[in-house]
Amino acid sequence: MALTFPDRSTALRALTGRTAVMLAALVLPLAAGHAQTSPIAITVDASANRHPISPLIYGLNFGTADALRDLRAPINRSGGNSASTYNWRLNARNAGKDWYFESLPCDPQSINDQFGSSFITLTRAAGATPMITLSMLGWQARLGPDHGRLASFAITKYGPQQDNDASGFYDAGNGIAANGTPITGNDPHDAQTPASLTDEQARLRDLVRQFGAGGLPYIILDNEPSMWQVIHRDVRPTGAHADEIAKKIIAYSRAVKAIAPTTKVVAPEEWGWLGYHYSGFDQQYGNTNGLDHTPDRTGITQGMDYVPWLLTQWKAAGHPVDVFSLHFYPQDGVYSDSDTREVELARNRSTRDLWDPSYTDPSWIKSVVALIPLMRKWVNQYYYPGTPIAITEYNWGGEKLMNGATAQADVLGIFGREGLDIATRWATPDATTPVYKAMKLYRNYDGKGSAFGNTSIGAAVPDPDTVSAFAALRDTDGAATVMVINKQLEASAAVTITLAHLPDHGAVETWQLADNALTRLPDTHYANGALGATLPRQSVTLFILHNAGHG
Known part of the structure; x- marks a missing residue:
């Protein structure tokens, strides 16, 4: 039976009433209508599951x-x-399927249009490490006279189409004819020009000239290559075979190392569940014919999943990839702005996809994902054990919602607890949003650089779909930090946090994100190895236990 794939928007990836921390195990009554028989028991153990938290998981x-x-x-x-x-020489890009297959000059005033040296300069000036992407697609944007836009599916050339860029470039169509069929046989030179490894080598040399051989700490090799036939079908209408991607990454990595030997190569940047298991060619074949007998899987990879097979090929070639990277977006509408109860509950649950081997994703995936353990298993089994793993695109949606903020806080906690090495959120949320403030709660909650701890320790909860918790030790001042996330849509949460292998009493500083306000609550103390609180619905609360020591 033929399989219809979801489109990218579906298959991928948009103080009042608060209660201060109570002394010891004292818990205030819950709001009427939300009765809770007993407090939710959270156990923090400073001797359990201790490991460093990579600071690189808080990337953008x-x-x-x-x-x-x-x-x-x-x-x-x-x-x-x-x-x-x-195209680095023109400072231009082609937007592909995302925006009418237009080639256009990059806007120097838009951060989202920074792909070259200006991005590196900006990032370094802000004290961060840049990750730059090299193109392996084989085509790059070209521009018209006076750096004008060009269209891959011009209506004047290919006829009426179902949609066009009505915002100012009316001739740019979406590549779908008026009768609903995709336009084929177009000339790929209309808006793009062939490119090669030699072109990207020249780009690298130019960057090294500007920033030095050590100025390019990470180079990413392209973006979601098993989706080229969808996103860039104007120039790559046929999906890439598995062996093409394996060979290209080996060749491009060698080119990078020849010019910048200390640069870490990041790959393969695949887009999601199907992209982990099937090449672009097989995904395209499966869209019409089903996935039972896909050509690459039955031939090239000899029954192996696509990404693990890539790892075997890279290992046989030496060590071309330094960081193993994938992308992940939750399904069933979670990666969206939706605030329906159904989606918000799904958003609460779906963070399990990152870690839980007992959780079967209920969407079209219909499988256990447990992504971080899976990535670690793949590099340990098929490549080099201990290879850093990265999720370089992720987004749990709900950017303007507290439900999105609780999910984002949960995700960052999971990254630290599960030992992920690098993560960069797609993309940077607006500073006024709850999601941004959830990120700030981990990295700079007081505006003075104070952050969640850097050594993960054990934190156990009875049901992470309703209330989750993460704990850490902070080397800078010896504090223990506990992040508690009340995901419940309507109910406040009475919690009791029991502390093991930590001092049984001390001072508590508390910061809380609720109703899109990040505030400091009154300082308190805890005693008898426990503290209690009633937390507002859809809130994120950070407890800093000062002078708690390291147990």
Whole structure:
């Protein structure tokens, strides 16, 4: 049976009433109508599951200088679909399917249009590490006279289409004919020009000339190559075979190392569940014929999943990839602005996709994902054990919602607890949003650089879909930090936090994000190895236990 794939928007990836911390195990009554028989028991154990938290998990995509500084973001990625078509000589890109397959000059005033040296300069000036993407697509944007836009599917050439750029470039169609069929046989030279490894080598040399051989700490090799036939079908209408991507990454990595030997190569940047298991060619084949007998899987990879097979090929070639990277976006409408109860509950649950081997994703995936353990298993089994793993694009939606903020806080806690090495959120949220403030709660909650701890310790909860918790030790001042996330849509949460292998009493500083306000609550103390609180619905609360020591 033929399989219809979801489109990218579906298959991928948009003080009042608060209660202060109570002494010891004292808990205030809950609001009427939300009765709770007993407090939710959270156990923090400073001797359990101790390991460093990589600071690089708090990264951004296209972070502005202000955002990088305010969030103390340590790493900043320039990537995405347009990075595949970036022409560094013209400072131009082709937007592909995202925007009418237009080639256009990059806007120097837009952070989202920074793919070159200006991005590196901005990022370094803000104290962060840049990640730049090289193109392997084989095509790059070209421009018309006076750096004018060009259209890959011009209506004047290919006829009426179902949609066009009505915002100012009316001739740019969406590549879908009026009868609903995709336009094929177009001339790829209409808006793009062939590019090669030699072109990207010249780009690298130019960057090294500007920033030095050590000025390019990370180079990403393209973006979601198994989606080229969808996003960039104007120039790559046929999906890439598995062996093409394996060979290209080996060749491009060698080119990078020849010019900048200390640069870490990041790949393969695949887009999601199907992209982990099937090549672009097989995904395209499966869209019409189903996935039972896909050509690459039955032939090239000999039954192996696509990404693990890539790892075997890279290992056989030496060590071309230094950081193993994937993208992930939750499904079933979670990656959206939706605030329906159904979606918000799904958003609460779906963070399990990052870690839980007992959670079956209920969307079209219909499988256990447990992404971080899966990535670690793949590099340990098929590549080099201990290879850093990165999720360089992720987004849990609900950017303007407290539900999105609780999800974002949960995700960052999971990254630290599960030992992820690098993460960069797609993209940087607006500073007025709850999601931005959730990120700030981890990195700069007081505006003075204070942050969640840097050594993860055990934090156990009975049901992470309703209330989750993460704990850490902070080397700078010896504090223990506990992040508690009440995901419940309507109910406040009475919690009791029991502390093990930590002093049984001490001072508590509390910061809380609720109703899109990040505030400091009155300082208190805890005693008898426990503290209690009633937390507002859809809130994130950070407890800083001062002078708690390291147990």
